[in-house]
Amino acid sequence: MSEFDYSLLIFSATTAPSPLVVKISSSVIVRLPQQVTKLEASVEPSNRPVTYKWTYKNDGPVTPIIENINTSDLLISNLRPGNYSFRLDVTDNIGNQQTKTILLIAIGEPIEARVVNHREIVFWPSNDVILDGTPSIIEQQTHIYWTLISTDNKQDADKINILTPNSLKTRITNLRFGQYKFLLTLVTNDKQYKSNVEVLVIVYSQNGQPPKVSIHLETNNVNILNNLIILNATTTTADYGIAKWQWIKSPLSPAIGYFINNSNLSPIAYITNLIEGQYIFILQVYDDRQQMSEMNITVNVHGIPDEEDLIEIIFLSKPYLYQQTLDNLLAQIRVFLIDLLPNIDIIMIYLHKLMTSNYHGEV
Template sequence: MTISEPDQLNPTISDLEEGTYILELTATDDDGDKASDRINISVLSESINLPPRVDAGKDQYFVVPVSQIVINGIVEDDGVIDLINWEQTAGPEVTLDGINTETLNITNVVPGNYNFTLVAVDAEGSTGTDAVAITVLAEGEKIPPIIDAGPDTTIIFPQRNIDIIGTAFDPVNEDEIISFSWRQISGPPTTILYPDSSVLHLEQLLAGEYVFELSAANEDGMVSKDEVIINVYASEYEGIKAPDYFSPNNDGIADFWVLENYENLSNDLLLIIFDKAGDIVYEADNYQNNWNGTANGGGRQLPEGVYFFTISVNGTVVKTGSVTLLR
């Protein structure tokens, strides 16, 4: 894999091979504080038919009177789409128009909670689905803020500071003022700055798991809460995570055994897989998350069962365990 302009927000990635890649974006501010986020990229064989990607849109809120609600769905596929269908799965009876298109028009709406599901089927019979919730409020009805304390995050020493970015908004009146309050639920002691803002700044984090709760209140005094987990590891070895099982059956789901939090070690990492008899069935230097249940030397598919692994960095074993291969 080649990354051009890795110091830019929109790099170009080339020379990809079949397998799963994990990319990490790190940003550093003027004070030297860092924050990171990761994305998984799976490169599949041309022979694999992926199900349609379906997006029914974000949840929406309305206050009566409302004459019409329009939901703009998105359907994409690596081939040809044979069928698109909207279905109402909850809520009072309404009139639907455009149920076989990406855009659904809803009329004759009354206050209530509605759910709609968008289904797409491609020419090879693969199906993709997504759902959206629509809330229609009576005039004068109040609702608490919609809140998100941010994604769970992992950091590794020497990084010991982090910003947690929370968000909240009033779904009916997006201009309404929201008040924020953070508190620590669990974890070692740490320095907490700006607990009354949407962005919580943490300093001098110790190794361990932290849980923080974000509360958001609107002008009507209605409160919503959400939690976020921060895992802090003392070494980059400690953060390596290995799945307990995977299922390499070419369905595009868990086809590869994907390690997490090992990217900085990949050039020096040796993975060895053993069977129950202790024989080596797979070995890879600079492992690239591309083991699909085949043995070294000919690509023989290994049978279902429990296998054992060692992960070594620069000749030192840093992690051992077992993995179950399912077919």
């Protein structure tokens, strides 16, 4: 019996680890002012332990402040307009390493004066107010100035006290009846950049009356063709100033009709897409003391004038038809009718979901 030598070979079934992939934008554009800018990175496989190291390459116009340099998200502040390069080194737990360079492009200005309220209201006998500029975006060592720039009363400017004129938040005392304009000015330490914002302070007496509302109808003979109502309330007066305008279409009015460009929140309202019927509009005016006065106005919208001389074509547009298709169809109808009746006056009207074309002329 012969003897044999046997060799047993065992192969591992494990596969090589997937390569480390770092995902990050090669360039980022930031519009100043910004309190903090963030550069974000991620890796694949996402479950692999890695270490991060961010480094600023010292190539920008100033040295920014960087935080979280050993995390995936780098926080950057104190930027000026210009280009900044950052290097990111990522190493995983099996020794793979990836290096990325990110270009950050900063545009705009580094500081901006902002206030909590652009308009402050004081009711006598109170004679002081807080002006708050803490929302401002500033650099370190930014110079701050609060100044009085105008007043509509005869009070001496030097009798108005700005208690902390070099702080973002200050208190004004010794005010009297009237209006005051204050200016918050920010200047960078090197005086290269400046930003300012105004605050209006109004001091009212206690015996003011609610608003006196006045409405004038600017458009006459409103009808389906002249399809616009203009309501003008600019002659409304208010002892405490006007804080809010609110136009409302009464539920008693036809459902169709809407305000143009949010004019329901302004002293002059524009309403279109009207149908024949009686419209009632309500104007509510609020003053700075939240007193409200209101007034109604009724406007009659008439039908189509000279209706007996009209040719009317009504057709339903299908949902899948594009506007260009409809415009082409209307153009062809126009050409046909002009050939048929050279003196015809053509007016297009769009109502509801019906597209109605009215052609005015002697038939």
